[in-house]
Amino acid sequence: MPFEEVMAQANRLLVGAQALGALTARLRLDELGVEGDPAVRAELDRVVAALGLADDVAALDPAERSVVLSFARSYLAQALDLVAEPARAGAWGFDDPVLLQAQGSASAVVARLLDAAELVPPVARVLDVGTGVAGLAIALCQTFPGVTVVGVDPWEPALAIARENVAAAGVEERVTLVASTIEELEDEEGFDVAWLPSFFIPEPALDGAIARLHALLRPGGTLVVGATYGADEDPVAAAVDDLFTVRAGGSVVPPHAMIERLVAASFSDVREVERTWDAPLRLVAAGRG
Template sequence: MSETFIPRIQEFAKSARMLALVGASFKLRSDASVDPVIREQIDLGARMALGEVLDAADEEQVSLALTMVEMALSEAGELFRNPDRGSNWKIMDPAAMQAMGRASKSAFTRIQSIAEMHPRMREALKGTFLDVGTGVAGIALEAARTCPDMKIDAIDIWEPALELARKNVAESPYADRITVRNLDVCALDQHRRYSLAWLPTMFLKRPILETALDRIARASLSNAYLVAGVYTRPEDPFLALMANLRTLRSGGEVSDPVDIRAMMEARGYVDVEMSATPVATFVFGRLP
């Protein structure tokens, strides 16, 4: 058997384990219950991977890092187990869905950060939030936790995820402010209800995206904000390929944030801006 590629596989496997160690070390910052001998080894491994900058990371950096680690490990594991899955988001593994939900809540943290620089968006955080493609309700729960005046309509069409969403919401302190519904955004029939909407475009084909934007605009109040997310395509060719693959396997199409901005402006949104991180680019604007 040829072993010409085995050393490279060993290096890739080492990198995967180092990524897991870094994520584990960050997670244990707020957990004093773990065996100190095990924790010492985890932290030592994380420092071997990142160096002393590990200890200097602030809360915002740790939050972003955990999102990136969990997303990478969850995505990699699901891709390896189910390489034959087509262009859809019909994931059956409850653990994988919950992991994606934990990672997704950082989207609302970013929305809040953007709102800090946009007073009108801050006001939108006191109204009713439409969480499209809620999955297991990770974003909805984070919105309810951090915005005590906000009500949330969480919608999705994947019933296995919605079952977990209902359970997660019922077990939270926010069940009186979150409504979970099996509803296609293209069938949204509300009128002038929402002050803020989240639309993950990476799960939508273009015709569906166009209809979703129409429905959300009709369902939004004056001065309501829409935040549309798209996976960022890095300059690195391999990472760009992974971003494309992630979008296609999620059921969407490879989209340019500039196109999404144009679609929003065509529906009357103003002050449309973009905010990019290595994970996702947010396109956001306001209905006058």
């Protein structure tokens, strides 16, 4: 009975989707500083309590809440976009400011990971590939007081927001935004560190991007690549993870495959960075000999 089977599975999945919506909405009430409708608020609280998160949600500071909210809002928006346009090819074609801002805030966590892994020298010129709304570029300035950042991205709707964000953060002197793909980026000065989020770069562009980064890095510089997480034992989780990566125009490259590609591109000391964080992200670092 296919209908009953599909409906039963849809119902099971619906609980997770609705619970994520409820958690996100509850966090939004706190972010907005409003009570909201008492009846709805009570039900939101009930869902959060049933998830076992009542105390934890209440204890989040604004920055932590913003990271969780950004993550959830971005993926909820991408899921709705997938349903609205299931025939569209994979591309980073999003111009919804909420989604773009959310993705930028979520990216900011990368600065913490680079810090934890000690991959950025105290004084450095850093290249942020796929800079988007400059969430990571700004976080890099805040985390590493001695760095300047060049953010490169061809997507004008995101860059327009990036310019505002950079000004609002007061880091115009330290962040340069360039409207270009990484493959076509021209730069005379060279970089000490480059960040390449492979899960946002289309597969056909990836080898060109890696070759270009080899040329743009200074001798002794470091390329840090965000590789596909790929650690999930659950086949549904692994499949939806890759689906969302490809749909957003990115490549699915696990760390071992990325290491092979970087070695082939003449990088030295290519290794996976030891993961000391919970975020579902794996990093591969490579030296420009």
